[in-house]
Amino acid sequence: MNGDESIAALRRGLLDRRYSAVELTERSLSRIDTANETLNCFITIDPDGALAAAAAADSRIARGEAGPLTGIPLAHKDVFCTRGIRTTCASRMLANFIAPYDATAVSRLAHAGAVCLGKTNMDEFAMGSSNETSWFGPARNPWDPGRAPGGSSGGSAAAVCAGLVPCATGTDTGGSIRQPAAFCGVTGLKPTYGRVSRYGMVAFASSLDQGGAFARDAEDVAALLQVMEGHDPLDSTSTTAEPTAFDGSGSMTIGLPGEYWDDLDADMGAVLDDATRELEAAGHTLKTVSLPHTTAAVPAYYVIASAEASANLSRYDGVRFGYRAESPDSIDDLYRRSRAEGFGAEVKRRILTGTYALSIGYYDAYYLQAQRVRRLIRQDFLDAFDDVDVIAAPVTPGVAFPLGAVTDPVAMYRQDVFTIPASLAGLPAMSLPCGLLDGLPAGLQLIGPHFEEGRVLELGAEYQRRTDWHRQRPHIIPLDTGGPGEVSNAV
Amino acid sequence: MQFESVIGLEIHVQLATASKIFSGAATAYGAAPNAQACPVDLGLPGVLPVVNREAIRMALTFGLAIDGEIAPTCRFDRKNYFYPDLPKGYQISQFEQPIVGPGTVTMDPVDGAGEPRAIGITRAHLEEDAGKSVHDAFAGRTGIDLNRAGTPLLEVVSDPDLRTPEEAAAFFREMHVLVRALRICDGNLNEGSMRCDANVSVRQVGTSELGERTEIKNLNSFRFVERALKHEIERQVDVLESGGRVERETRLYDAQRDETRPMRGKELSDDYRYFPDPDLLPVRITPDMLDEARAHLPELPSAKRARYVDELGLSQYAARALANDPDTAGYFDATVEAGADARQAANWVMDHVAATLHRHDTDIAQCPVSPARLAQLIARIEDGAISNTAAKTMFDALWEEDGDIDGIIDAKGLRQMRDSDELARIVARVIDKHPEQVRDMRAGQMKILGFLVGQVMRATRGKADPRQVNALLRDTLGVP
Numbered sequence: 022m023n024g025d026e027s028i029a030a031l032r033r034g035l036l037d038r039r040y041s042a043v044e045l046t047e048r049s050l051s052r053i054d055t056a057n058e059t060l061n062c063f064i065t066i067d068p069d070g071a072l073a074a075a076a077a078a079d080s081r082i083a084r085g086e087a088g089p090l091t092g093i094p095l096a097h098k099d100v101f102c103t104r105g106i107r108t109t110c111a112s113r114m115l116a117n118f119i120a121p122y123d124a125t126a127v128s129r130l131a132h133a134g135a136v137c138l139g140k141t142n143m144d145e146f147a148m149g150s151s152n153e154t155s156w157f158g159p160a161r162n163p164w165d166p167g168r169a170p171g172g173s174s175g176g177s178a179a180a181v182c183a184g185l186v187p188c189a190t191g192t193d194t195g196g197s198i199r200q201p202a203a204f205c206g207v208t209g210l211k212p213t214y215g216r217v218s219r220y221g222m223v224a225f226a227s228s229l230d231q232g233g234a235f236a237r238d239a240e241d242v243a244a245l246l247q248v249m250e251g252h253d254p255l256d257s258t259s260t261t262a263e264p265t266a267f268d269g270s271g272s273m274t275i276g277l278p279g280e281y282w283d284d285l286d287a288d289m290g291a292v293l294d295d296a297t298r299e300l301e302a303a304g305h306t307l308k309t310v311s312l313p314h315t316t317a318a319v320p321a322y323y324v325i326a327s328a329e330a331s332a333n334l335s336r337y338d339g340v341r342f343g344y345r346a347e348s349p350d351s352i353d354d355l356y357r358r359s360r361a362e363g364f365g366a367e368v369k370r371r372i373l374t375g376t377y378a379l380s381i382g383y384y385d386a387y388y389l390q391a392q393r394v395r396r397l398i399r400q401d402f403l404d405a406f407d408d409v410d411v412i413a414a415p416v417t418p419g420v421a422f423p424l425g426a427v428t429d430p431v432a433m434y435r436q437d438v439f440t441i442p443a444s445l446a447g448l449p450a451m452s453l454p455c456g457l458l459d460g461l462p463a464g465l466q467l468i469g470p471h472f473e474e475g476r477v478l479e480l481g482a483e484y485q486r487r488t489d490w491h492r493q494r495p496h497i498i499p500l501d502t503g504g505p506g507e508v509s510n511a512v
Numbered sequence: 513m514q515f516e517s518v519i520g521l522e523i524h525v526q527l528a529t530a531s532k533i534f535s536g537a538a539t540a541y542g543a544a545p546n547a548q549a550c551p552v553d554l555g556l557p558g559v560l561p562v563v564n565r566e567a568i569r570m571a572l573t574f575g576l577a578i579d580g581e582i583a584p585t586c587r588f589d590r591k592n593y594f595y596p597d598l599p600k601g602y603q604i605s606q607f608e609q610p611i612v613g614p615g616t617v618t619m620d621p622v623d624g625a626g627e628p629r630a631i632g633i634t635r636a637h638l639e640e641d642a643g644k645s646v647h648d649a650f651a652g653r654t655g656i657d658l659n660r661a662g663t664p665l666l667e668v669v670s671d672p673d674l675r676t677p678e679e680a681a682a683f684f685r686e687m688h689v690l691v692r693a694l695r696i697c698d699g700n701l702n703e704g705s706m707r708c709d710a711n712v713s714v715r716q717v718g719t720s721e722l723g724e725r726t727e728i729k730n731l732n733s734f735r736f737v738e739r740a741l742k743h744e745i746e747r748q749v750d751v752l753e754s755g756g757r758v759e760r761e762t763r764l765y766d767a768q769r770d771e772t773r774p775m776r777g778k779e780l781s782d783d784y785r786y787f788p789d790p791d792l793l794p795v796r797i798t799p800d801m802l803d804e805a806r807a808h809l810p811e812l813p814s815a816k817r818a819r820y821v822d823e824l825g826l827s828q829y830a831a832r833a834l835a836n837d838p839d840t841a842g843y844f845d846a847t848v849e850a851g852a853d854a855r856q857a858a859n860w861v862m863d864h865v866a867a868t869l870h871r872h873d874t875d876i877a878q879c880p881v882s883p884a885r886l887a888q889l890i891a892r893i894e895d896g897a898i899s900n901t902a903a904k905t906m907f908d909a910l911w912e913e914d915g916d917i918d919g920i921i922d923a924k925g926l927r928q929m930r931d932s933d934e935l936a937r938i939v940a941r942v943i944d945k946h947p948e949q950v951r952d953m954r955a956g957q958m959k960i961l962g963f964l965v966g967q968v969m970r971a972t973r974g975k976a977d978p979r980q981v982n983a984l985l986r987d988t989l990g991v992p
Contacts, residue, residue, distance in 0.1 A: 335601020
């Protein structure tokens with residue numbers, strides 16, 4: 022047990038009694054204790070709850086009743102509601118909010134035996150691409166704590182990268198799993214919209230939000246997805262489709278969207294070319310495809326996501342829960358000051374943008390127009406998937422940038438230029454490490470047709486069997502060379 | 513100048529589902545504040561609405577009842593505004609694609625005479641109710657009770673087909689009758705189960721253009737609809753006659769002061785920023801759903817009234833009294849179906865049954881005497897076995913304890929005397945005992961006949977048929 026084993030290896034270790042779930046949890050807690058001051062990737066750590074869950078996991082194992090994730094440490098992005106542990110969404114607005122319910126993804130993972138260690142840092146209300154909008158300060162990139170871990174699920178990506186937990190949940194609205202996965206050099210999957218229940222996930226943009234997972238590789242991500250996915254009667258938009266199927270990747274045609282590659286810096290282009298050549302070497306065929314409406318994706322996304330957010334965030338009014346301004350002199354004063362003081366600048370910017378886009382006289386020009394663009398982008402992908410099985414693309418224009426380096430909001434929005442189109446189309450998309458640029462990880466994005474997570478994950482696993490980019494770790498917190506139960510560096 | 517008014521109503525019908533439109537919380541009236549508000553109703557972060565299929569079913573039943581257009585899909589939208597008792601900061605409603613499109617409600621004319629009126633329905637859509645602000649429970653503070661938040665409402669919007677306050681009130685009443693007959697609303701106006709907003713404008717008689725309209729909110733009784741509209745029409749006419757212009761605005765009816773006044777600006781929002789609710793998929797209305805809704809469709813009150821008059825020969829008054837309450841109509845129909853004469857059954861239901869229910873402070877759905885028993889009772893009157901008076905005694909007996917009708921008649925000695933010889937002997941005895949009255953009657957004071965009938969009835973302990981006694985007395989005394 023060294024902080025870098027796969028879920029399958031940890032499960033074997035637990036079932037073979039080489040170590041206990043309590044020992045595994047204590048080890049994770051001690052790594053968090055060492056690293057969190059630097060990385061700030063946890064907003065809330067729950068040692069008591071984690072140790073109790075680990076003890077329960079040990080008894081399950083002793084009774085021979087282990088589930089697929091029994092005893093596996095995990096962290097939840099602080100956007101998932103957890104009964105009894107605060108859910109802040111990295112906002113002052115919810116800094117003291119404790120939900121009386123678990124998100125469906127949380128309860129499914131708990132039921133499968135996973136041990137939750139705490140709640141990870143993120144951009145406020147999942148709005149941001151750098152983690153800098155968090156009320157609790159940004160999480161930091163383990164490869165270089167002066168750099169952003171990406172966002173919005175930066176804390177989860179950083180925690181997995183630093184080996185604090187083997188896996189973590191995240192959510193992706195326009196790239197919030199894939200971009201931090203790329204920046205931190207871990208594997209992250211945004212499933213098809215509707216694959217994972219949104220119940221108990223604090224809403225940002227309801228037609229785009231999708232829960233997913235981070236882990237060290239595609240196989241581990243698949244293990245988490247199989248627990249998290251499936252229809253939920255509490256979420257009308259959750260799918261009734263068959264569970265993810267893994268039926269062998271075979272020889273595939275992989276599409277390379279010309280519009281994405283045209284836009285790429287030479288350095289990043291070279292890394293991506295290496296990655297796609299590796300896929301070709303594995304016996305797959307590369308084919309250039311066109312996604313002609315790509316350039317309209319970012320503006321359409323910021324209209325739709327902000328419009329939905331402007332309504333989703335109206336419930337934070339200081340009346341029933343969350344931040345409430347001191348001694349208001351009227352109901353309007355209560356609203357105005359609670360929201361002015363409780364929300365950060367980026368959240369306010371999106372609420373204003375969205376409110377504007379939905380207003381009389383602008384609705385047709387912005388909201389409806391953006392919906393039209395969304396349909397065209399979706400159609401682009403559907404047409405492309407007539408010819409190819411999977412689309413390969415970059416995740417980000419560049420590697421992790423220094424904290425504070427991107428100050429223009431629109432420049433920040435353009436960080437998501439390669440991830441937003443798949444979000445608008447509702448497609449499953451994965452980010453996996455595919456190289457280092459100036460000592461920092463770069464990501465390869467694999468996008469599949471709707472509900473073809475299996476195809477994407479299998480292709481990713483095949484790539485990872487042929488490469489070792491996903492095993493590269495920053496050594497800011499050295500991995501242990503041994504631990505209780507003596508397991509060595511298995512990797 | 514002669515003015516006429518043009519009126520359209522928006523009626524909010526609280527649907528009688530057991531749980532809320534988007535959550536599993538109960539909808540029962542009168543619970544402790546916030547005892548029936550779950551995380552969805554409270555608008556807590558991360559929770560999601562799931563549409564109540566029974567609310568959809570009820571809306572479809574209404575749509576079928578008014579012969580309304582029902583599109584293959586409908587959609588929910590968010591209506592955005594801030595208000596303390598609106599937990600999410602938006603109300604889930606239907607804006608562009610309502611579940612029910614244009615249809616018609618048939619109502620009796622206001623004065624009870626002439627042909628029924630057809631009032632156009634523009635649309636009917638589903639939405640969630642808001643909670644309540646409680647201003648008098650805490651000093652200097654307002655309390656919020658979210659029990660009502662999420663209660664399903666069907667908002668029914670009429671065409672501007674109504675011409676007078678009386679007609680508007682009659683339409684509201686007809687809607688009340690209809691939704692209760694459809695069993696989609698309990699119709700308790702004092703619990704807010706039906707609420708009404710009225711749009712009204714006035715114009716010179718002879719013109720066809722509509723005048724500027726105002727909307728009056730907060731009308732929760734038939735009387736208030738009529739009174740508020742009367743006031744508002746007078747106010748608009750005054751404004752026009754003094755050369756002013758009617759402003760388009762929303763006014764509140766203050767029942768205590770019996771006046772309408774403009775709502776404060778804060779209670780209004782000009783721009784609700786409607787957009788499709790991304791938490792709810794469009795609802796596909798399948799043939800199965802329509803079949804199920806149709807299975808709940810009873811004979812409509814307007815059809816029932818027509819049938820009572822045309823086929824059963826009841827008066828308009830009786831037809832309305834029976835048909836307009838679904839439980840009463842059901843009881844009456846069952847009585848007739850069990851073989852009772854319709855007019856007899858109508859009289860019984862409106863008279864002795866109603867009075868007895870009232871005395872016991874209960875309603876007809878709980879009536880312990882079944883329609884079949886009442887039909888048997890009426891049959892015994894018809895065949896002369898018991899008198900009307902005895903039948904009332906029997907009804908009261910059956911109320912206390914059900915049993916074999918003939919057995920009880922005999923046990924209580926209520927069977928009418930059929931033996932003419934015995935009755936003739938009693939009549940002779942009564943005549944002998946009252947020589948003075950007999951003399952006066954023979955002298956022309958015919959009202960004494962009633963007294964003598966009474967004496968005979970007393971002597972027979974009510975078992976004689978009064979008609980037979982009457983005839984026998986006249987015969988014996990030789991008076992016409």
